[in-house]
Amino acid sequence: MRIAKLKLEGNIFLAPMSNVTNLPFRLMCREYGASMSYTEMISSDAVIHENKKTINRGISCEAERPFGIQIFGNSPDIMRTATLKIEESYHPDIIDVNFGCPARLLTKEGCGSALLHSPDLIYDILKELVDNISTPVTAKIRVLEDMDKTLEIARIIEKSGASAITVHGRTRQQQYSGRSNMEYAKRIKRELSIPVIANGDIVDELSAESILEYTECDGIMIGRAAMGNPFLLRRISHYISTGELLEYNECQQRVEDFKEYVRRLEEYDLMHTVNMKAQAQWFTRSISGGRHTRNMISASKDVDEIVKHIKDMCNLID
Template identity: 35%
Template sequence: MDKVYLAPMAGVSDAAFRHVAIEQGADFTYTEMVSAKGLKYGSAKTESLISFAENEKTIGVQFFASDPDALKAGIESVQARYDDRIALFDINMGCPAPKITSNGEGCALMRNPELASRLIKAAVSVSKKPVTVKFRKGWDDRNVNAADFARMAEQSGASAVTVHGRTRSQFYSGSVDLDIIAEVKRSVSIPVIGNGDIFSARDALNMLETTGCDGVMVARGALGNPFIFREIKYLFEHGTEREKAAPREKLDVLFKQAALACGEKGERIAMRQIRKHAAWYFKGMDGAAKLREAAVKLNTLDDLHMLITHISASFAL
């Protein structure tokens, strides 16, 4: 089984970012979350989320849905077109955003395990590939049900689960609860992927050792830092820490990601999206505050090239 996963991240984990994450050692990648309803109504924006990086042999397609029929239709439509490139279908039952939960989707499903079960069964009934589920610790501190929810998912036919050890009401605050991930692991016999607060290779090792989980998933720790994957792999393989990426390499990988994104989406859209990635890559570099200011003004790949040339000259990289 794959060990190190790049998390699905709406607005972030596009094909260009996944490409550099795979190059840096991510074993498995997912699309950004795809609306089953959006696919049903032929939304071009939703369709565009199902794309592939050149070095991505297969992918997990993540859906969010509250209607079992829409989910079935979404899976069938993706499957019909991209069958050989799909490794699995994942169902998002962890998203905390009000615009998702207010429709009964995402983490709202943790309060409605009966519907969650119907969704999983519906997906399994049409999918030729494994169906997996990603969810949280629970809705809030008084409703911590990840272990029961995992058992429900297993009984409904899920092949693996990913657990983010925070409740919905925490959003991203506080720290991840590794005990709940350990409890989920003890509660099911399908693989469990642990997720939450992996910002270093040591965090990943700690997640594995503390919870007994089968794989680790990284989201925010990979922002502007796809190098975290090779650091994790190195620690797993050698038991010692690998050197961090030097600024020069960071800039080269940022440029590569930007060029790939431009090729995929066109320069105008891609460069608007790359601004936030650039700011993340600049974090921790000399003059980072000024560089972040420059990042928000990037309009073209040439702008980025000039900025990188300027940074390299200023700091003798």
């Protein structure tokens, strides 16, 4: 798959997720088969005000390349200035602009999916970036209830010079409930000449295959299903390339992945930046006995105790 001049080895993307896609987690997903990963969203206003915590979300390393940085905001001028700073500091391979986040923290400020009701401003933001930075610019959107209005936004994004678009098939009002409507991604793919990436409800090998086939999109983006489950990227990438399901012990895999995740947090001195209890909760989702273990995790005093509880859940021996 190609985005502008960037050639990717595959077409499976790891979505940017707040408090999830830090560097250690992204590296694990990349090694498991993600063709490209994105940092957590970065506020353009925070970059301008030199908020260190926000800016540090852009930290990457050579092993992660290619990687993207996703930004949000609602001012073309501020976003241009912020993106130039990001480009100079981190040299990402892609700058992605968020027009899809439904969180009230963003929408009340006129950012994220709130911008879907301001198509002219979407154009101005993207055009300002495309004309002033050397990094390819892409966009991620949610959909409107009106198909025609959504298609018009997609056309505007292409007209602005953006190099690709990711389509999450839920509306802002849905948040993360209900089903993602893949008809939007399918229609947008037929309308545009730039790459289109489908996002939403990709939770396993079969859903990944089904969505790729139905939408005929160039790629897929995996989000919440990967939280605490980076091995999902290995399963999906293996299935897409071979048509075969991997055999594995899910519980044992989650334990090993959590241990590796902790190791990498320590390696990059990022332990202090995450809520380890919350992270551990994700790694025990959908596993038999997980609820009891999550209660034990909540009462844990340190990381070693958390790891022990997860191991006990799987009847593993230290």
